[in-house]
Amino acid sequence: MSTLRGVSPVERPTSLSRSAYLRMRQAIRDRALVHGTLYSENEIAATLGMSRTPVREALITLAREGLVEIESQRGFRLRELSEAQRHEVFDLRALLESYSAERLAGQATAEHITRLYALVERQEQLHADPEAFLATDEEFHLLIPLLLGLERTHDTLTSLRGAMWLIGSQALALPQRIPAVLTEHRAIVDAIAAGDPAAAAQAAREHIARTAAAVR
Amino acid sequence: MSTLRGVSPVERPTSLSRSAYLRMRQAIRDRALVHGTLYSENEIAATLGMSRTPVREALITLAREGLVEIESQRGFRLRELSEAQRHEVFDLRALLESYSAERLAGQATAEHITRLYALVERQEQLHADPEAFLATDEEFHLLIPLLLGLERTHDTLTSLRGAMWLIGSQALALPQRIPAVLTEHRAIVDAIAAGDPAAAAQAAREHIARTAAAVR
DNA sequence: ATACAAGATGTTCCATGTAAGTTCTGCGTT
DNA sequence: AACGCAGAACTTACATGGAACATCTTGTAT
Numbered sequence: 085m086s087t088l089r090g091v092s093p094v095e096r097p098t099s100l101s102r103s104a105y106l107r108m109r110q111a112i113r114d115r116a117l118v119h120g121t122l123y124s125e126n127e128i129a130a131t132l133g134m135s136r137t138p139v140r141e142a143l144i145t146l147a148r149e150g151l152v153e154i155e156s157q158r159g160f161r162l163r164e165l166s167e168a169q170r171h172e173v174f175d176l177r178a179l180l181e182s183y184s185a186e187r188l189a190g191q192a193t194a195e196h197i198t199r200l201y202a203l204v205e206r207q208e209q210l211h212a213d214p215e216a217f218l219a220t221d222e223e224f225h226l227l228i229p230l231l232l233g234l235e236r237t238h239d240t241l242t243s244l245r246g247a248m249w250l251i252g253s254q255a256l257a258l259p260q261r262i263p264a265v266l267t268e269h270r271a272i273v274d275a276i277a278a279g280d281p282a283a284a285a286q287a288a289r290e291h292i293a294r295t296a297a298a299v300r
Numbered sequence: 301m302s303t304l305r306g307v308s309p310v311e312r313p314t315s316l317s318r319s320a321y322l323r324m325r326q327a328i329r330d331r332a333l334v335h336g337t338l339y340s341e342n343e344i345a346a347t348l349g350m351s352r353t354p355v356r357e358a359l360i361t362l363a364r365e366g367l368v369e370i371e372s373q374r375g376f377r378l379r380e381l382s383e384a385q386r387h388e389v390f391d392l393r394a395l396l397e398s399y400s401a402e403r404l405a406g407q408a409t410a411e412h413i414t415r416l417y418a419l420v421e422r423q424e425q426l427h428a429d430p431e432a433f434l435a436t437d438e439e440f441h442l443l444i445p446l447l448l449g450l451e452r453t454h455d456t457l458t459s460l461r462g463a464m465w466l467i468g469s470q471a472l473a474l475p476q477r478i479p480a481v482l483t484e485h486r487a488i489v490d491a492i493a494a495g496d497p498a499a500a501a502q503a504a505r506e507h508i509a510r511t512a513a514a515v516r
Numbered sequence: 517a518t519a520c521a522a523g524a525t526g527t528t529c530c531a532t533g534t535a536a537g538t539t540c541t542g543c544g545t546t
Numbered sequence: 547a548a549c550g551c552a553g554a555a556c557t558t559a560c561a562t563g564g565a566a567c568a569t570c571t572t573g574t575a576t
Contacts, residue, residue, distance in 0.1 A: 099372070099559070124527060135561045140528090141360055148364045150452065156315075157528045157567045172452050179395050236366065236388050236463075240456060247452075315529070340557065351531045356558090373537045373558050 100134050104142035107132060112151055112162065113249045122159045149243045151250065165250055170299075173247045178292040180237050180244070182285040184228040189276045189284035196231050200273045203227060208266055214257035221256060224269055228276075255299045268294065316350050320358035323348060328367055328378065329465050338375045365459045367466065381466055386515075389463045394508040396453050396460070398501040400444040405492045405500035412447050416489045419443060424482055430473035437472060440485055444492075471515045484510065 108128065111117050129139045143160055146152045154160045165173070188196065207220040222245055229238040248256070256265070268291040275284035324344065327333050345355045359376055362368045370376045381389070404412065423436040438461055445454040464472070472481070484507040491500035 101559075126527080136528090137560050137562090141357070141559095144357055144360050145364055148361055150455075154528090157526095158569085159527065168449065169451065172450055175399065176396075176452060176456075179399055180392075183391065183395055233384065234388055235385065236392060239366075240392075317529075342557080352558090353530050353532085357529095370558090374539085375557065 100138040101141040104128075104132055104134065104138045105145050108139075108142055108146060109151070109246070112146075112246070113253075117162055119162045119164060119250075122155070122161050124159045149246055151243075151246045163250055165247065169247075170251050173244055173251065174292055174296040177241065177244050178289050180241055181225065181228070181292060182288040184232060184234060184237055184241075185272055185276060185288040186281040186285035187234075188228050188232055189279055189281040191232075192276050192279070197273070197277045199231070200227065200276065204266070204269050204273055207269065211262050211266065214254070214259075214262075217262060218253065218257045221265065251299060256295060258298065261298050264294065265291075316354040317357040320344075320348055320350065320354045321361050324355075324358055324362060325367070325462070328362075328462070329469075333378055335378045335380060335466075338371070338377050340375045365462055367459075367462045379466055381463065385463075386467055389460055389467065390508055390512040393457065393460050394505050396457055397441065397444070397508060398504040400448060400450060400453055400457075401488055401492060401504040402497040402501035403450075404444050404448055405495055405497040407448075408492050408495070413489070413493045415447070416443065416492065420482070420485050420489055423485065427478050427482065430470070430475075430478075433478060434469065434473045437481065467515060472511060474514065477514050480510065481507075 108117075117123065125136045125139050125143065129136045132139065143152065143154060147154050147160070150163055152160045153163045203220065203224055207217065207224065210216045210220055225245065226238060226241060229241060245253075255261075268287070272284060272287040272291060275287050324333075333339065341352045341355050341359065345352045348355065359368065359370060363370045363376070366379055368376045369379045419436065419440055423433065423440065426432040426436055441461065442454060442457060445457060461469075471477075484503070488500060488503040488507060491503050
């Protein structure tokens with residue numbers, strides 16, 4: 085068999101299904117999909133250059149995660165969240181993030197603390213670039229459960245982050261909000277570094293409360 | 301077209317995909333699927349009398365929910381939870397159930413309270429039948445977020461209940477534990493009926509803590 | 517003008533075929 | 547006996563076709 089020099093095989097580091105999931109997730113985050121529109125599997129499959137099957141599988145996962153709503157025999161659309169549902173999202177974030185911060189404060193290693201400060205400092209550098217700032221913000225909020233190996237908490241917070249996109253997460257990177265976010269993140273990390281679980285939990289709760297207030 | 305008297309059409313109140321999901325979920329709860337065994341889509345599809353597609357779709361949902369683990373190109377098996385993961389399950393239940401109880405205590409209507417007591421009393425009648433007792437227990441733990449319309453909390457608790465099956469939920473209905481469970485449930489409802497959020501949250505937390513202790 | 521039926525259109529839902537990945541088996545070689 | 551390797555046997559991952567369902571359009575009768 086002759087090798088085609090310079091032609092690399094189609095990259096498939098993972099299943100098509102998974103990459104459909106990741107790309108659709110990105111599309112929602114980046115507002116390439118918009119509220120109200122009814123989309124079809126076909127349409128997405130054509131865009132992504134694959135068949136309907138992996139797209140459908142991705143859709144099932146996204147629906148389970150609460151990002152889209154599948155309408156039987158019709159298509160799917162971005163989920164709309166009621167005011168009560170938005171409220172619940174913030175409540176759950178406060179609950180899970182304060183829980184994670186509290187636990188980490190009780191058992192943080194030197195490496196954990198180094199990584200947290202490194203991330204906070206990186207985010208401080210990015211304060212002028214809202215898009216990069218937001219990406220780092222997501223990283224920060226997921227890092228704490230990740231360090232603890234709290235898979236389930238991490239998972240749930242990941243899907244709550246998706247809900248934030250539906251709510252309008254760009255409000256998180258409003259110029260006037262950014263300095264406060266940085267201060268609040270640092271307060272959480274300081275409490276963790278100080279080994280003070282109650283303070284860490286409190287700082288996390290306050291951060292979410294202020295975020296919720298800013299989004300309105 | 302001639303009607304086939306007495307022959308009713310195949311019931312399809314819902315999609316095959318969904319009924320595959322529900323039946324597999326039941327199978328896990330009832331221990332028809334066991335830890336360790338590697339199952340194939342084909343096998344399940346044959347058992348359920350449908351093609352592989354809806355089974356596969358159900359599997360994706362179950363995997364997302366943490367009940368099964370899909371092994372690429374090999375099949376799937378029941379998820380095994382480490383000690384740390386079990387611990388996390390109880391922590392999250394405590395968090396979410398105390399949150400729900402706390403909120404309901406602050407805004408319960410007369411009808412809510414009636415329904416809660418009715419359920420508690422029904423469960424008291426069933427104390428001698430472990431299986432029925434367990435079913436009612438699940439109902440109780442999901443009723444509070446349901447009454448509040450906390451969809452996301454309800455969903456997460458539903459999937460945490462699935463995790464309890466993996467852990468071995470039959471321990472919840474041990475003869476010596478049943479009276480305590482009934483007392484603890486009643487304590488939660490009493491606090492809600494009294495309109496005391498802090499007490500309701502506390503009662504819910506304690507109930508989960510005791511359950512966790514009993515499972516070990 | 518309006519109501520309504522019939523067809524056209526667009527979509528999912530499910531079944532199935534196929535290629536490719538994984539593991540097992542048995543045989544031949546050392 | 548131990549090892550390696552070819553190929554059989556199994557599995558998923560993905561593509562695709564068709565039936566069923568929902569909706570829209572159009573034409574017709576009132």
